[in-house]
Amino acid sequence: MSTYVKVKSGSSIEINRWIAILEENKIPNLIKNAHESGRLAGFGTSGGSVDLYVQEADIKKVEELFH
Secondary structure (H helix, E strand, O other): OOOEEEEEEEOHHHHHHHHHHHHHOOOOEEEEOHHHHHHHHOOOOOOOOEEEEEEHHHHHHHHHHHO
């Protein structure tokens, strides 16, 4: 079973840029966007950040890409 770790929180624009880089490097990722989830469910939300997660096994690769 894969364990995912949060590596970044930011605006959806910023997180989408990170996702593009991760996907170019074939690093699986997940996003958690509470604002979008609330909007789709019909709840009003005030902005908020998007969380980006990668598999724990890929942390070293991610650190090399972004640091």
